[in-house]
Amino acid sequence: MKFRHPGMLMFLLCLKFANAITPDVYWSMNKLVHNTTVQLPPDIGNPNVFTGVASQNDSVLVDGIIDKAIIIRRGFEFPEVRNSPNADCFKDPLECTGGLSFAVWANFLSVPSYGDSCILSTSWLCNHMVPGVVISVSSNAINAAIRPSIGVEYLANISFANVGFGTWSHIAVTWNKKDGMELFINGSTAETSSSIVNKKNNTALFAKLRFGYFVSYAKLKMDEVKIWYRKLSLTEVVQSMYHVNWTATTTEPDIITTVS
Numbered sequence: 137m138k139f140r141h142p143g144m145l146m147f148l149l150c151l152k153f154a155n156a157i158t159p160d161v162y163w164s165m166n167k168l169v170h171n172t173t174v175q176l177p178p179d180i181g182n183p184n185v186f187t188g189v190a191s192q193n194d195s196v197l198v199d200g201i202i203d204k205a206i207i208i209r210r211g212f213e214f215p216e217v218r219n220s221p222n223a224d225c226f227k228d229p230l231e232c233t234g235g236l237s238f239a240v241w242a243n244f245l246s247v248p249s250y251g252d253s254c255i256l257s258t259s260w261l262c263n264h265m266v267p268g269v270v271i272s273v274s275s276n277a278i279n280a281a282i283r284p285s286i287g288v289e290y291l292a293n294i295s296f297a298n299v300g301f302g303t304w305s306h307i308a309v310t311w312n313k314k315d316g317m318e319l320f321i322n323g324s325t326a327e328t329s330s331s332i333v334n335k336k337n338n339t340a341l342f343a344k345l346r347f348g349y350f351v352s353y354a355k356l357k358m359d360e361v362k363i364w365y366r367k368l369s370l371t372e373v374v375q376s377m378y379h380v381n382w383t384a385t386t387t388e389p390d391i392i393t394t395v396s
Contacts, residue, residue: 211348235312235367
C-alpha cells in the first residue's frame with residue numbers, strides 16, 4: 137500500500153530552512169554534458185578528478201526530486217578518483233579516517249530479475265567480495281555493503297516493498313570504523329549485520345566510483361548524489377535530503393513512502 141507519510145513529511149518540512157549539511161562531493165545532476173562522450177561533472181568537488189564517462193550514451197536529463205535528474209541505464213564511471221587527496225578512501229574503507237557517507241535520491245523504473253544492480257559503488261564488482269562500498273538493488277531489496285581489506289564487513293538490506301516503483305526514495309549509507317555502518321531509507325534505519333574479514337583482501341584495491349552498473353541492469357532516475365568523508369548522524373542524514381542551496385522559493389519534494 138502506498139501512501140503519503142504525513143509525519144515524515146511534516147518533520148522534513150520543518151527542516152526546510154535548516155542549514156544543509158554541505159557534502160565534500162556533490163552532483164545536482166543538472167550538468168550532463170554531451171560531447172564526444174557523455175560526462176557528468178560535479179557541482180562540488182574537483183571536476184578534474186570526478187570526470188565521469190557514460191558506458192551508454194543514451195543517458196538523459198529528466199525532471200528530478202529537485203530540478204533535474206538523470207536516467208541511468210547502465211552506468212557512469214569516475215576512473216580518476218586515484219588523483220584525489222581522498223583516493224585511498226575510495227580504495228579501501230579503512231583509509232577513511234573520519235568515515236564515509238553516501239546519499240542519493242532514486243526513482244526505480246525497473247530492477248534486475250536476478251542478481252544485483254549497483255546504484256553507487258566504489259568497487260569494480262557489484263557485490264561485497266572485494267574492498268569498497270556498494271549500494272545496490274535486487275528484485276526484492278535495497279542492499280548496502282561496506283567491505284574493508286581486513287577487519288569487519290557490514291551488510292544491510294531493506295525490502296524493496298518499502299521503496300517501490302515510480303516514487304522518489306532517499307537512500308543513505310554512513311560508516312566509520314568505530315561505529316560501523318547504517319543504511320537509511322527515507323530517514324529510517326535498516327537492520328545491519330556484520331562479519332569478520334579474516335584474510336586481508338587486496339583484490340582490486342584501486343580507487344573508483346560508479347553510478348549504476350552491472351551484474352544485471354536496473355533502470356532508475358538518480359538525483360542529488362552526495363558524498364562526505366565522515367559518518368553522518370541520523371539528524372544530518374535527514375537534513376542532507378535537501379539541496380545544499382535550499383531556499384524559501386524552492387518547491388519542496390513530495391515525500392512518499394511505501395510500506396508492505
